Amino acid sequence: MNRWRQSVVEIQTRKRQVNECERAQAALSKVTACFQQMATSLGSNIDGSFLREELEETRTVAHKICSGLHRRLLTLLTEMEQGQEDKEQVERLWVIFLSSLENFQQDLKKVKALQEIFPLTQRKDRQALVNTGYAGGTSEVAARAAMVQTPWLSIDETERPDLKTHIRGIDVLLEEMLQRVNVPLWSVEPTQEADGGQEEDESLEDMMEVEVVSQNNISGCCHHHNCKVGCLLCLLS
Amino acid sequence: MTIRNVRDHGQRYRPRMACLKKVEAVVLEMQDPKTGVKSQTQRLVITTIPHAITGEDIVAWIANRFKIDAMEARAMGTMMVAFGYIYPLQDHKRLILKPDTSLYRFQTPYFWPAQQWPVEDTDYAIYLAKRNIRKKGMLELYEQEEYNNLYKWMNHKWDFIVMQAKEQYRAGKERKKPDRVVFDCQERAYWVVHRPPPGTVSAMDYGHERMVDPNLKEKKTPDYYRRIIMFIQQSIMRPRVKSSVSIGAIVKYATTCREHDPFLYPCLPSNPWLTDDITYWNLNMPNVEIPTKMRVERWTFSFGELLTDPRGRADFRLFLKKEFSGENLAFWEACEDLKWGTAATMKEKAQQIYKTFLARGAPRWINIDGKTMDVTVKGLAHPHRYVLDAAQTHIYMLMKKDSYGRYLKSPVFKETQKKAIAPEAHRFSEAQLEQNAKRRRPSLSPIILRQQEEEQKAKLAATGPVDITQLCRFTAPVPHLAVYTGICEAQSTASPGLMTLPNSAACPSPISVAIDSTPASERRFDGNGGPSSSHFPSIAEASVSEEDNQPPAPKSRMALSLSRFLRRGCNAPSVFASLSPKCGVASGGGKVQPLGVEPLAQPQPRRIANFFQIKVDIPPECRIYPIDSEDEEDDSPDTARGGVKEIICPWETVTKQDGAG
Numbered sequence: 061m062n063r064w065r066q067s068v069v070e071i072q073t074r075k076r077q078v079n080e081c082e083r084a085q086a087a088l089s090k091v092t093a094c095f096q097q098m099a100t101s102l103g104s105n106i107d108g109s110f111l112r113e114e115l116e117e118t119r120t121v122a123h124k125i126c127s128g129l130h131r132r133l134l135t136l137l138t139e140m141e142q143g144q145e146d147k148e149q150v151e152r153l154w155v156i157f158l159s160s161l162e163n164f165q166q167d168l169k170k171v172k173a174l175q176e177i178f179p180l181t182q183r184k185d186r187q188a189l190v191n192t193g194y195a196g197g198t199s200e201v202a203a204r205a206a207m208v209q210t211p212w213l214s215i216d217e218t219e220r221p222d223l224k225t226h227i228r229g230i231d232v233l234l235e236e237m238l239q240r241v242n243v244p245l246w247s248v249e250p251t252q253e254a255d256g257g258q259e260e261d262e263s264l265e266d267m268m269e270v271e272v273v274s275q276n277n278i279s280g281c282c283h284h285h286n287c288k289v290g291c292l293l294c295l296l297s
Numbered sequence: 298m299t300i301r302n303v304r305d306h307g308q309r310y311r312p313r314m315a316c317l318k319k320v321e322a323v324v325l326e327m328q329d330p331k332t333g334v335k336s337q338t339q340r341l342v343i344t345t346i347p348h349a350i351t352g353e354d355i356v357a358w359i360a361n362r363f364k365i366d367a368m369e370a371r372a373m374g375t376m377m378v379a380f381g382y383i384y385p386l387q388d389h390k391r392l393i394l395k396p397d398t399s400l401y402r403f404q405t406p407y408f409w410p411a412q413q414w415p416v417e418d419t420d421y422a423i424y425l426a427k428r429n430i431r432k433k434g435m436l437e438l439y440e441q442e443e444y445n446n447l448y449k450w451m452n453h454k455w456d457f458i459v460m461q462a463k464e465q466y467r468a469g470k471e472r473k474k475p476d477r478v479v480f481d482c483q484e485r486a487y488w489v490v491h492r493p494p495p496g497t498v499s500a501m502d503y504g505h506e507r508m509v510d511p512n513l514k515e516k517k518t519p520d521y522y523r524r525i526i527m528f529i530q531q532s533i534m535r536p537r538v539k540s541s542v543s544i545g546a547i548v549k550y551a552t553t554c555r556e557h558d559p560f561l562y563p564c565l566p567s568n569p570w571l572t573d574d575i576t577y578w579n580l581n582m583p584n585v586e587i588p589t590k591m592r593v594e595r596w597t598f599s600f601g602e603l604l605t606d607p608r609g610r611a612d613f614r615l616f617l618k619k620e621f622s623g624e625n626l627a628f629w630e631a632c633e634d635l636k637w638g639t640a641a642t643m644k645e646k647a648q649q650i651y652k653t654f655l656a657r658g659a660p661r662w663i664n665i666d667g668k669t670m671d672v673t674v675k676g677l678a679h680p681h682r683y684v685l686d687a688a689q690t691h692i693y694m695l696m697k698k699d700s701y702g703r704y705l706k707s708p709v710f711k712e713t714q715k716k717a718i719a720p721e722a723h724r725f726s727e728a729q730l731e732q733n734a735k736r737r738r739p740s741l742s743p744i745i746l747r748q749q750e751e752e753q754k755a756k757l758a759a760t761g762p763v764d765i766t767q768l769c770r771f772t773a774p775v776p777h778l779a780v781y782t783g784i785c786e787a788q789s790t791a792s793p794g795l796m797t798l799p800n801s802a803a804c805p806s807p808i809s810v811a812i813d814s815t816p817a818s819e820r821r822f823d824g825n826g827g828p829s830s831s832h833f834p835s836i837a838e839a840s841v842s843e844e845d846n847q848p849p850a851p852k853s854r855m856a857l858s859l860s861r862f863l864r865r866g867c868n869a870p871s872v873f874a875s876l877s878p879k880c881g882v883a884s885g886g887g888k889v890q891p892l893g894v895e896p897l898a899q900p901q902p903r904r905i906a907n908f909f910q911i912k913v914d915i916p917p918e919c920r921i922y923p924i925d926s927e928d929e930e931d932d933s934p935d936t937a938r939g940g941v942k943e944i945i946c947p948w949e950t951v952t953k954q955d956g957a958g
Contacts, residue, residue: 086460093464097472100480103406105348152456159457163419173413174406177321188325191336191348192405193479200471250455 077136078146080211081153084129085160087208091122092164094205097198099167102174104192109180114202115171120220121205121213122164128212130233133157137241148249155248158237165230172223314412317380324382324403327358334358339386339400344475349386349402352395371396379500381410384486390494402479408487410501416491419454422447424488426462438735439495496573496734553598557591565591567723573733574723578740583607584753590719597705600697604629616709617700624661625692625700628654632689636682647680655688665691 095118101111136150179185221229327333339349352374360370374394377383378401385391386400394401410416425444428435436444448455469477493499515521556562569575580589588608596603596612603609610626617623631650638646654663655673665673669687676684704710725733 089457089460089464090468093461093468094471096465097468097480100405100407100483155453156457156460159419159454160461163457163461166414166417166420169414170407170411173411177406187329190324190328190403190406192483193339193346193348193402194405194476195347196473196476198472201468204468204471246453248453248456250452250459252456252459 074136074139074146077132078149078153081129081132081136081150084125084132084210085153085156087210088122088125088129088157088160088164091118091125091205091208092160092167094118094201095122095164096167097201099171099174101194101198102171103178103190104194105189106194106197107178107180107189111198112175112180114198118202118205119168119223119226121208123221123226124213125208125210126161126164126230126233128210129157130237134241137243151243152248152251154237154241154243155245158234158245161230161234161237165227165234168223168227168230172227175223314410317410317412320377320380320382321409323359323362324377326362327355328403339402341475341478344478346475346479349400350383352397352399352401355383355394355401356396367396376500379490381408381487381490384482384489386482389482389486390489390497392490392497392500402482404486405483408483410490416501418447418451419458421488421492422451422454422458423462423465424484426458427466430459430462430466437494443492495737496731554595557595563722565589565722566720567725572723572725572730573737574725575740576720576723580718580720584611588713588717590714590717593714593717596710600693600701603701603704612709612713613700613704616704616707619707619709620700620703622700624654624663625696627661628663629689629692629696632685632692635685640682643682644680647677647684650685651677663688663692664695 095115098111098115098118101107102115133150133154137154140147140150178189334350335354336348336350339346355374356367356370359365359373360367363370363373365373371394374383374396375392378385378394379392381392382404383394383401384404385393385395386402388399421443425436425440425447428440429444451458469480472480490499491501493501559568564577566576566580567574569577579585581592584607592606592608596606596609603613614623614626617626628650631646631654635643635646635650651659651674653659653661655665655670656662665688669691673685673688
């Protein structure tokens with residue numbers, strides 16, 4: 061259908077859908093990042109049933125976002141006509157979605173392997189947990205992930221797959237995505253520059269830097285930026 | 298999205314990493330509150346972080362657990378640190394275990410090295426982006442380089458990488474301060490292990506990937522037993538040598554090559570793997586002008602050594618050229634080319650080799666016995682890669698038994714020996730070694746190396762294979778030519794072909810140029826002949842001028858065919874040389890120049906069409922076929938026309954063109 065024939069309503073709907081997908085992708089990134097942060101505590105001394113429950117919930121949220129996003133992106137791509145304006149944008153979203161699915165699947169595999177190494181079914185398993193130096197928990201991270209909003213999160217009541225099924229499901233999804241839609245992956249141009257910009261909130265970093273300086277005065281160790289933790293070492297035992 | 302060519306299913310196993318499971322077991326044991334390693338608290342300014350352990354405690358624990366001495370315990374501890382199960386809190390880039398009060402901490406299992414999956418570059422990119430976002434200018438030089446590389450080849454994913462880096466950073470900020478510090482340390486340690494800074498050795502070098510999990514036990518199916526039976530049968534069938542003989546050979550080899558072994562004797566000037574100084578490699582490039590003394594000495598060990606070294610082979614080639622038995626080596630090289638070349642060109646190559654070296658009246662005929670010749674010609678009816686193997690072996694043995702000995706006593710070799718250099722050993726200080734490590738750069742891309750090789754080959758072909766059928770016809774009396782063909786010698790003096798060209802004072806005939814083939818003579822020739830880009834037109838011109846001076850001689854197409862032949866011989870390598878590779882490494886910025894302007898102008902199909910027509914136009918007076926002249930009768934219909942003879946492959950059903958021109 062000729063672009064000029066598309067009614068205003070259609071154009072607007074499409075725009076809304078694309079924006080929805082973008083926001084969903086941002087949400088997915090957030091959830092997977094939180095998932096990863098929590099996964100790093102698996103097998104450590106703060107590991108426990110609580111952590112694993114939180115992981116499960118985050119994973120379910122991620123799954124919901126993924127399936128919804130996948131469906132909507134697929135519709136957008138298949139409905140795309142020649143010379144559509146947002147073609148580049150939709151393709152970019154597609155590629156980002158693919159990459160984040162892959163990345164998430166990797167984390168899932170690691171989590172599965174770790175849960176096998178540290179089953180936590182018996183009391184003595186707790187003795188094997190690695191003393192990594194963590195003190196607090198990851199509840200804040202889980203809360204951050206739970207706060208994510210997507211339009212279809214409450215609407216779609218899809219199944220809650222377990223870990224193994226989830227991993228295999230993503231495998232199938234990836235293959236299908238690569239075969240069904242003919243998007244040339246390499247043609248996508250990134251919108252971010254190489255260094256990705258700066259994060260606004262650096263206050264914490266500044267505080268840590270100050271600690272280094274004060275420590276330097278006392279112990280006179282190296283001034284290297286990266287070595288801030290090493291610099292902060294002060295053996296007072 | 299990473300392109301996955303192999304559906305892994307967890308099957309790409311890296312056998313050297315099979316030890317990881319065992320290390321993990323030890324690490325888990327170390328955690329036991331009663332029997333594990335004693336831990337203490339690390340104090341920072343604002344907080345304390347528990348679970349810090351000292352190096353000496355680790356060593357003591359390991360020594361106690363495995364009942365070994367302190368040295369071995371320290372080595373084992375270093376291995377655990379190198380693998381990334383324990384990381385140092387001070388001096389985080391050096392992954393060793395210091396048996397003193399330096400502090401370490403256990404790595405969280407998420408960051409443990411895994412056998413099943415390699416470390417992904419995407420994750421590394423995200424990590425570097427995170428560090429960059431946190432604070433600009435935080436990346437070290439090598440990290441910045443890697444980052445730029447990743448930006449280039451992961452360009453399509455970059456939005457995802459930046460987005461994920463930002464989100465991970467924000468997620469990390471949700472945690473409490475001490476935990477954040479711990480996490481940062483862990484992540485940093487992880488990447489020091491898996492992306493080591495330059496100049497360090499990584500324990501993650503895992504060798505080849507295998508398709509079978511070495512930890513699995515193989516099921517004993519009938520197929521398994523069948524394979525075992527086959528294997529044993531083949532072992533029984535193998536030919537055997539007496540152990541005294543084989544051991545004697547090994548001892549001899551070891552004593553001869555002892556000083557050449559870089560593990561046993563230091564290489565001069567220095568081993569690049571140790572000092573990061575590549576002088577040794579530069580001095581030993583394949584086609585360097587002046588070889589090193591050690592290299593020249595290796596050529597005396599065996600003929601095989603001489604041939605496999607490109608510089609040695611070049612020296613040998615020079616010697617053979619002076620002796621006028623270069624066709625042996627040329628044939629051997631052509632056979633190697635056939636064996637190792639692409640399958641598509643095999644048939645043509647085999648035919649060309651036959652025409653050049655084996656056929657009767659071939660321009661560079663080699664001397665092999667009748668039986669081998671029979672076998673070879675029969676095989677050439679259905680050419681395959683190894684069809685010339687018998688002939689090649691024969692020629693190889695010939696060269697080995699005959700020419701090699703003479704080469705070693707020849708002035709060419711003695712000259713090379715004299716000029717060979719023996720470099721002094723380097724003596725680098727610590728600071729210089731670090732400098733060298735920083736200045737490490739990747740070597741030339743293999744594409745460029747291949748182009749250089751092709752160039753070399755083209756140059757070699759261009760300096761002219763010596764066509765002995767034309768030798769006697771055109772050369773001015775050159776005394777050492779007598780070596781070549783006995784028949785010719787007698788006739789060359791009587792041949793009317795000896796003309797003096799009016800402009801020959803400075804212009805030798807094309808063939809003697811080809812023989813002589815030193816750059817000086819070529820240049821001389823070129824200067825006289827005309828365009829300096831290639832000497833092919835000059836040859837044609839010179840022959841033309843020669844023709845003018847010999848009205849009684851039949852119109853010679855020999856020189857032209859020579860030029861065509863040379864052009865043909867030159868074509869293939871030049872075609873390769875003209876392929877422009879998409880290599881990003883612009884080493885020296887040099888674009889590869891194809892050899893001469895002219896050869897490239899010829900398209901491929903025409904080359905093939907020319908193939909089967911070496912028209913050798915030799916007057917009957919100068920029959921120099923170096924074979925018994927039984928088939929002179931065949932030529933009788935041709936003599937009327939002045940002896941037009943075509944070399945055609947005997948397996949082809951080509952109607953012999955009687956008197957056709």
